[in-house]
Amino acid sequence: MMRMALHTLVGTVLLGLVLFGPAGTLAWPEGWWFLALFIGCGVAIGIWLALTDPGLLAARMASPFSADQAPRDRVVMALIALAFSVWLPAMALDARRFGWSHAPLWTQVLGAVLVLAAFAGWVWVLRTNSFAAVTVRVQTERGQTVVSTGPYAFVRHPMYAFALLMLVGTPLLLGSLWGLAGLVLFVPLLAARALSEEAVLTEGLDGYRDYVRRVRYRLLPGIW
Template sequence: MMTKLIVKIVIWFGLMGVLLFGSAGTIAWTAAWLWLLEWAACGVWIGLWLAREDPGLLAERLAPLAQREQQAWDRVFMLCVSVGFCAWLCLMGIDAVRMSWSRVPLWLSVLGAVAIFVDIYATRAVFAANRYAAPVVKIQRERGHTVSDSGPYGYVRHPMYGFALLFLVGTPLMLGSWWGLACVPFMVVGLGYRAVREEETLAENLPGYRAYLDRVRYRFVPGVW
């Protein structure tokens, strides 16, 4: 399984590198190298931790983004997310380097890198609390799927999405793109749409989830939404 993890990280590293440096028109982009290295290093770290603590969840996290048990609407959503994410990276390469439209202060870029790390670190707490945190929306009956309501799930229904807001803001800041940051509100709306549809699926098919919705009011950020 670790071989599969390393292969997937290498492929991801290569694809994201092609998109970033190809759109920038140069490989002399320090911020992009640091962004890629941060994600690769953290991906290996989380993968090693999951391999030790929860191999079943690691297998789920390494599964394809289109699966037979997955909700049909989620297949379409994940396709749109994949295309949109690639376009987002290209936009930031064009903005920050090729055309040099944006000028983000160094301290904000550093803050962006910190936000990304906090997101990844906090996501480990999500995995610790929810061994069914698959990347797709489905009911994992073969794994004895139950409601997760401990840890961060005791405060918000979708803590991984909530922490992902740090990544969405941190990435354009780290890469130095105001245009990339301008896209974030639309991406947050997309996450909100998925959260609502995911809750509908779980409430209909997962025993105890409706009661969980009554207990935990907020989806992403306590006191906000």
Template sequence: MVTRLILQSLAWLVAMGVLLFGAAGTLAWPAAWWYLIELAVLSLWLGLWLARHDPALLAERLAPLVQAQQSRWDRPFMAAIWTVWCGWLILMGFDAMRFRWSAPMPLWLMILGALCVFVCIVICRFVFRANSYAAPVVKIQASRGHTVADTGPYAYVRHPMYASALLFFVGTPLQLGSWWGFVALPVMAYGMGWRAVREERLLAEQLHGYTDYMARVRYRFVPFIW
């Protein structure tokens, strides 16, 4: 399992590097190197923690993004979000290095971006600790005895992982030094919100106790806002 974790993480990081540096037209992009190094360290830290504390969840996290039990609407959504993701990385490479469309990012904002990415991954650890069914795809995991998660961050918002993803979406263009990277944020935030609503409908219909949980925890992403 650990070997698979390392290989998949490495493949993903290499793919991101190809998109970023290919769009930038140069390997001399320190911000992108630091970004990839941070993701590598944090991903390994989180993955090794999962391997020790919840190997079943790690297996779910390493599973393909298209699965037989996955909701039908989630398959085209995943294809769309990964297409946007790849285009986003290419846009930031064009902006920050190749064409330099926007003004240079202040160093303190780039550091803030790295902090946002760090906090996102730390929140994910708390999410995984509270919810052993936090698969990357939308499905009911009946074979694993799927139950409602309502402790930890789930006691405050219904989708803490999506909420943490918003930090990641803000932190990435900051750390990479691309103002144009913020153009994609409304699209990605809307996509996460749309998916959260559809996922809740499925859980309310098929997962015992989820309707009561929705009544207890009113907010999806941010307390007192939405």
């Protein structure tokens, strides 16, 4: 719980800096709404995991850049982190400082709904799969098995699938239509992470090959 509190504090400060610094003002209601939703939902999920599945909470708080990760996966995660560090300030510049694009109120409401839907989807994933760590490895110490129920019955990587809702909802909520261009960066990176994860699980997790044959799609049913 202390680690989670520290992570939350540091994350809130960093998120606030990358949003409100480029915005050039604290008078940005959409930025505050996003910060409240993102941090509030994250804290709620953390407390829930601390009470119901502390092992998964510890796995979710591990570093994705640890030495036991494949170099390819560390590169992908570094690129995702870099993309976020550019994407969020760019949306602040667009939506608040310069007003390059203008989003009507209904799109901002839709964005908030999509952000909440992403968090609800992640809760569904975490309830279904106690091995949904941020690192890509077979968790033999926790007796990892193949999970094929819940959202995993539809796509092989539902955590990343629900991330797409966040990637669409965030720019809409912040009022930055140009922020939707971030999908051009994030979709290939999420696809690369999914492929990296599948390579590890296919090689080391019993039954995963059969699961791949049963569930055809990785992120979007009927598409990929």
